[in-house]
Amino acid sequence: MPNMSMKKTPMPEQDPNVRNKNFDEVALGYTEEMALEEAQRCLQCKNHPCVSGCPVGVHIPEFIGLIAKGDFAGAYREIKLTNSLPAVCGRVCPQESQCEHNCVRGIKGEPVGIGRLERFAADWYMKNGKQEETRAESNGHKVTVVGAGPAGLTCAGDLAGLGYAVTIFEALHTAGGVLMYGIPQFRLPKEIVQKEVDALKAKGVAIDTDMVIGRVFSIDELFDMGFEAIFVGSGAGLPSFMNIPGESLVGTYSANEFLTRVNLMKAYRDEYDTPILRPKNVAVVGGGNVAMDAARTAKRLGAENVYIVYRRAEEQMPARKEEIHHAKEEGIIFNLLRNPVAIHGDESGRVKSIECVKMQLGEPDASGRRRPVAIDGSHFEIPVDCVIMAIGNSPNPLLHSTTKGLDTNSRGCIIVNEKTMETTRKGVYAAGDAVSGAATVILAMGGGKEAARSIDEYIRSK
């Protein structure tokens, strides 16, 4: 008999007033008993609508059925058939708009906790399972991947599995992309990402760090080095600013810089001497996951008041619901329907306040969301000593500006054939944020998978 509880089996979490002072993981994961209980909520629907909500088509009823039988290793293997990073996706996928959105149990009550179960299976296997990565027999062909984020890692893993000799060139000193430098430790422990990267190396993928392609080697030079196809997964790491007065004052960061200092350069740990401001009052501008991560990180660094300043209402916030909920629990103050117009500084050039205007929602805009409109005469100031801009990122122009024939659209995103992920330059494929603009981990992985399939076809047809 299925478990007909309307609610998901709760997942234990650190107390909000404890966790907002440390960088340990917030959500503690299911025990075996909890996983068995939640797995029994799945109805094993024949038409499995949940699967069509997953960009990589994880075999959801099958893996949940294996958990329900207590075969946790089998569940992990079932997930791995289509998803190379389950411990990551179980933690950071926006499940509420993907797999869980389509779950029939969500019609009356809460959907099955698919993400929580996926995380459980992956964590269980990391602790109890056997490393099974084997090297496929070489097919004699060489391929290269630019960027070691989820798109690049997935593409590299799939190609290595088909016998290709794959080398990833990564600009930073560590592989993982945003999983390492952007998403904070308290949401995605770096040890987990590192284990996934190590598993890829065990499959034979070579990762060459501190290599900025477009500077150290051009795309043409990579072809000259004997690589037969190139995959570009260089992400969208160029932060946007509002172009309002005061954005160059001391104490203004892009969320990318702030989070990179804390995550990749470990500014939160005493044994590292990475410089970082430890502000008392912080305004984070934006309403996405990046804004939530920056605000919760600032709180953990000791800020007393952290404000989210967002120009629309909560229903329009692009952040995952769980992140908004966690941020509120941790004491982040939401200033919604507010838009910054200037940042003011003191005589030494340091941020002293952010000036905002109140907004109201008007007619829907091109995105279908109601357009925020400023209310005349509603200006006000919030005293802050730090402003973090988290209003979006776009692809870095370096690669396409140094590569002939690699076309981009007006947003600087690489143009690809959506079926094959081939760019306008023959033999060069691309996916992830470099193509879509800032999106999600699982979409980047789905694109990387698609590209690996096309690269294999392309090389075999030559």
Ligand code: FAD
């Ligand atoms: P990236 O992860 O950006 O990786 C690109 C890699 O390419 C980087 O390592 C970069 O250093 C490297 N690179 C760039 N240029 C070059 C070059 N010229 N030569 C060599 N290497 C290069 N998504 C979710 O699904 N859930 C979340 O909760 C979530 N939270 C997020 C929080 C933050 C703070 C941020 C910034 C993003 C978040 N995202 C989230 C979005 C998600 O992380 C991205 O969509 C995803 O990482 C994109 O993957 P990618 O492989 O395309 O690019």
Ligand code: SF4
């Ligand atoms: Fe859901 Fe993401 Fe897992 Fe797919 S990969 S089943 S979208 S949690």
Ligand code: SF4
């Ligand atoms: Fe299970 Fe929900 Fe998928 Fe049905 S839709 S198989 S209940 S996870």
